Amino acid sequence: MKxxxxxxxxxxxxxxxxxxxxxxxxxxxxxxxxxxxxxVLPLYxxxxxxxxxxxxxxxxxTVPVSWRRQYCGVFEAHVDGVIYYxxxxxxxxxxxxxxxxxxxxxxxxxxxxxxxEIIPHIGFTPDIIHCNDWQTSLxxxxxxxxxxxxxxYSNIKTVFTIHNIQYQxxxxxxxxGDVLGIPEECQSLLEYDNCINFMKGAIQxxxxxxxxxxxxxxxxxxxxxxHGLDNILNQFTYKLTxxxxxxxxxxxxxxxxxxxxxxxxxxxxxxxxVNKKMLQEELGLPVNKDVPVxxxxxxxxxxKGIDLVKCVFEDLLKADIQFAILxxxxxxxxxxxxxxxxxxxxxxxxxxxxxxxxxxxxxxxADIFLMPSQSEPCGLAQMVALRYGTIxxxxxxxxxxxxxxxxxxxxxxxxxxxxxxxHDMENTVWRALQGYSDKQGWATLVDRxxxxxxxxxxxxxxxxxxxxxxxxx
Numbered sequence: 001m002k003x004x005x006x007x008x009x010x011x012x013x014x015x016x017x018x019x020x021x022x023x024x025x026x027x028x029x030x031x032x033x034x035x036x037x038x039x040v041l042p043l044y045x046x047x048x049x050x051x052x053x054x055x056x057x058x059x060x061x062t063v064p065v066s067w068r069r070q071y072c073g074v075f076e077a078h079v080d081g082v083i084y085y086x087x088x089x090x091x092x093x094x095x096x097x098x099x100x101x102x103x104x105x106x107x108x109x110x111x112x113x114x115x116x117e118i119i120p121h122i123g124f125t126p127d128i129i130h131c132n133d134w135q136t137s138l139x140x141x142x143x144x145x146x147x148x149x150x151x152x153y154s155n156i157k158t159v160f161t162i163h164n165i166q167y168q169x170x171x172x173x174x175x176x177g178d179v180l181g182i183p184e185e186c187q188s189l190l191e192y193d194n195c196i197n198f199m200k201g202a203i204q205x206x207x208x209x210x211x212x213x214x215x216x217x218x219x220x221x222x223x224x225x226x227h228g229l230d231n232i233l234n235q236f237t238y239k240l241t242x243x244x245x246x247x248x249x250x251x252x253x254x255x256x257x258x259x260x261x262x263x264x265x266x267x268x269x270x271x272x273x274v275n276k277k278m279l280q281e282e283l284g285l286p287v288n289k290d291v292p293v294x295x296x297x298x299x300x301x302x303x304k305g306i307d308l309v310k311c312v313f314e315d316l317l318k319a320d321i322q323f324a325i326l327x328x329x330x331x332x333x334x335x336x337x338x339x340x341x342x343x344x345x346x347x348x349x350x351x352x353x354x355x356x357x358x359x360x361x362x363x364x365x366a367d368i369f370l371m372p373s374q375s376e377p378c379g380l381a382q383m384v385a386l387r388y389g390t391i392x393x394x395x396x397x398x399x400x401x402x403x404x405x406x407x408x409x410x411x412x413x414x415x416x417x418x419x420x421x422x423h424d425m426e427n428t429v430w431r432a433l434q435g436y437s438d439k440q441g442w443a444t445l446v447d448r449x450x451x452x453x454x455x456x457x458x459x460x461x462x463x464x465x466x467x468x469x470x471x472x473x
Contacts (some may be wrong), residue, residue, distance in 0.1 A: 282347025
């Protein structure tokens, strides 16, 4: 079985969010299970030089973009046993940032056509093209419109994964001909709710649709979560399934992680206390092993539940606790937490921005990890926190609901609340703090958390089962 994994980002080349982690880890897990999986992504100018050194030039072709043809260079790189193809076009990809440009529709239309056009030139004809999010959602449409008549492509199946339904690739009708090059008879595939919607087209044309957790696959059928796509999704529920993401347990491993202060393991946790002490020092907090440290590593935006945190933050600070906060986002929240760190310097340690090294240190050094998302398709942070023995507090939504079970039953691995309500979240924090005060019970909970298996093993097996089902039809 051969799978070509098409993604707009992939670790360790280009990263902006959880998609990069998935594109870096799932193909590796599939390869370990003897699935021939390769990855294709754009060759962005931001790709680090050390990764560029691993690339070799394979070939160059031209790719149709509506009525014109554009240069496409193909580079190959081998990382951790996985072959990556990087699509080069400096006009489209030599820019600051991965997304947010005025012509993103054209950039990723080019990329989608390039994924299909390179197949005769790379010596790898996939059985399945696995597409991810709106940036690759034109691939199933182009495959049906332009390539299915060719024997090289006629048996290729497509899987489309929705990582976040909020971002759909919505544009005006004027793009269909001059930019996307969609034949007139196929334009209805993209039309939805008075605009062109890339994701809607992929939902309709792909052979299978997946989301990144079982709960999220059910949630997006509801208008509250679907961002307008519930009508089309409810028509195609027969090809929709949810498979929870895993985490790369080699990258996130407290025994070997070079980014944390001191390594430790589930068998010998004493250095977790050292990580806590050194985290307190780094953030300018008083060093006190008995004060619980609550970590927050997130984008500071409403749908991550930061408005709930803001609502009750000063009430929580009445307790003998400390916060270790890392993130950036909306001005309202950045300003609020900056003011809190100035007002309560002995209780709030704040770093604004994106800092992977500090993120790892918070996972390892905090006692509790707060993640009260309004919606969370899968979430990786809560699983990473478990891996480091830092107990999550989460809202029961999406992948948070599938990976964290409330410890009130004596068997769970964290603390959960259901309603999107600041005081429900606050009450759950108080429950966690009460649990922390029971040192023996907390040690048992930490042990249970670190033994949770959130590797890609079961998730990769689920994808293999999905691929086999698709190819047997």
